[in-house]
Amino acid sequence: MKTKLIPLAAFLATASAALVFAAAARGPASSQRPVSSGGPMAACPAGTCVGGAGDCAAGECAKDGCITAPGAGAPAAADATPLILSPAAQAALRFQIDEERMARELYQSFGQKWDFQPFRMIPRSEAQHEAVLRQLATRAGMPAPSATAGRFDSEEVQLRFEALLALGLESPDSALRAGAFVEEQDIVDLDTLLAATDSPALKATVTALRTASTHHLRAFVGTLQARGVTYEPKLLKADEFKAIVATAPGARAGHGPGRGAGPGRR
Secondary structure, three states: OOOOHHHHHHHHHHHHHHHHHHHHHHOOOOOOOOOOOOOOOEEOOOOOOOOOOOOOEOOEEOOOOOOOOOOOOHHHHHOOOOOOOOHHHHHHHHHHHHHHHHHHHHHHHHHHHOOOHHHHHHHHHHHHHHHHHHHHHHHOOOOOOOOOOOOOOOHHHHHHHHHHHHHHOOOHHHHHHHHHHHHHHHHHHHHHHHHOOOOHHHHHHHHHHHHHHHHHHHHHHHHHHHOOOOOOOOOOOHHHHHHHHOOHHHOOOOOOOOOOOOOOOO
């Protein structure tokens, strides 16, 4: 797996500088707690739900619907068909399982401090993504990756987790920026996993998860925009990023920012 620690370091440096400037411009922090928006959860249509901003939990999904893929979600649990993966694909899959769990744990930690809808909704989606990938790893006969909270098999993911956790606990904007960066990184790494395998089952699942990550990225960018903060892409090409977040200001039900623009809870 190609390391991307230099972009992470650059992101941390630019994010910290931007946050200092934003804090000075905004003035003393308000004690206001943002009130979250988002429509009611709708019944999930037929199919396996694997995408969206925390959309698929207990058979429910966000209003914009579900993303379906063969071999993903609930049906995968009952599918014991052996999956043949190359060593490169196995390594990329193990890495991606770590990354999905990292995203969930980061967002759960941020959600305990900052009250924004993405931090309440997206962790459920990340948990499902991790479960889907673990099911595929089991079918491939791979040893189960670690599930210890805060500890990751990949040293790179471990370093990402520690750096982004520290940043995201500094302020609400830093947490939202960290979330957007995590989703950018997730898209890049899912592309690496796609390129590493010829397995139709794995490709179908990873393609669905990649689409979900674009929803998550849009949710974080939209929440930042609602707070008057512009997020610039760090890993994705400008044209691809622009296409992904084009609908951010008018975020769809279940994916958008909270109505409040305050700093969140402490």
